[in-house]
Amino acid sequence: MNTVDALRHDVIDVHGLVVRYGASTALDGVSLRVAPGDMVALVGPNGAGKSTLVNTLSGILQPASGSVTVRGRLAQVPEGRQMFGDLSVDDNLRLGAWCLRGRGRARRENRDTSRVYELLPDLVRVRHRKAGGLSGGQQQMVAVGRALMSRPEVIVIDELSLGLAPLVVTDLARHLKRLNREDGTAVLLIEQNARLALDLCDRAYVLEAGRISAEGDSADLAASPEMVRAYLGGPGEGSAPKATGRDIPRTGTVHSQEGS
Numbered sequence: 001m002n003t004v005d006a007l008r009h010d011v012i013d014v015h016g017l018v019v020r021y022g023a024s025t026a027l028d029g030v031s032l033r034v035a036p037g038d039m040v041a042l043v044g045p046n047g048a049g050k051s052t053l054v055n056t057l058s059g060i061l062q063p064a065s066g067s068v069t070v071r072g073r074l075a076q077v078p079e080g081r082q083m084f085g086d087l088s089v090d091d092n093l094r095l096g097a098w099c100l101r102g103r104g105r106a107r108r109e110n111r112d113t114s115r116v117y118e119l120l121p122d123l124v125r126v127r128h129r130k131a132g133g134l135s136g137g138q139q140q141m142v143a144v145g146r147a148l149m150s151r152p153e154v155i156v157i158d159e160l161s162l163g164l165a166p167l168v169v170t171d172l173a174r175h176l177k178r179l180n181r182e183d184g185t186a187v188l189l190i191e192q193n194a195r196l197a198l199d200l201c202d203r204a205y206v207l208e209a210g211r212i213s214a215e216g217d218s219a220d221l222a223a224s225p226e227m228v229r230a231y232l233g234g235p236g237e238g239s240a241p242k243a244t245g246r247d248i249p250r251t252g253t254v255h256s257q258e259g260s
């Protein structure tokens with residue numbers, strides 16, 4: 001795949017994906033796409049299959065059927081951040097560039113963290129501290145920065161907001177938006193916090209019990225009464241609670257849920 005092809009086609013193209021754990025089906029015919037420079041959200045309740053999808057995108061899990069095409073480099077921000085706690089922030093970031101090849105000058109450029117510190121300036125003052133001693137929000141920034149070090153076409157973030165205070169999440173969201181705008185990096189944001197996901201991303205998919213139950217422009221989905229009731233906590237109620245997954249929104253494109 002050359003650069004021109006990568007620019008023309010979706011960076012993530014998932015079609016009819018089925019993934020099983022033994023006899024149990026976790027993803028049942030999931031289709032989803034992310035175009036270059038897109039910000040796309042995947043929301044859904046506990047156990048919907050979000051992490052299964054992430055792990056299939058990164059090749060950890062194999063599909064039983066369907067296809068997963070990733071064009072260009074995909075970098076993952078894993079749920080729970082997975083820092084090397086005894087290493088400094090600087091070293092954690094540099095580990096993100098391990099997959100880039102090069103010697104001499106190219107190697108030095110690959111290990112250059114300056115763009116990450118430019119995008120995530122709060123990390124500058126903690127760059128020599130051990131990552132294990134940082135706050136949750138700082139660690140999430142390191143995890144995002146580490147993913148950026150591989151210069152990905154698309155970054156997949158599994159639960160950006162998990163365990164973080166609302167102000168910290170707002171700050172992280174601002175940084176992601178800037179990254180997307182300035183560097184054109186596509187983002188697939190996997191979130192239980194539907195309000196955050198719909199605010200931040202242009203398009204969204206709703207995953208329930210292994211199937212896509214709704215998809216469309218975030219604004220359309222956010223206006224759906226069912227989406228509001230099931231995922232957004234009602235109008236004007238502030239941040240989103242955990243989704244119940246019981247109601248399925250009927251705006252955007254809504255798929256039938258036979259047998260679920």
Ligand code: ATP
Pocket residue numbers: 021024025026044045046047048049050051052053192
């Ligand atoms: P959460 O938001 O709680 O992390 P999720 O949407 O990421 O949930 P998954 O972790 O992908 O959901 O799980 C999807 C389904 O697959 C669930 O029913 C879960 O119990 C099941 N599952 C996940 N991992 C395994 C595994 N290793 N072995 C068997 N079943 C699994």
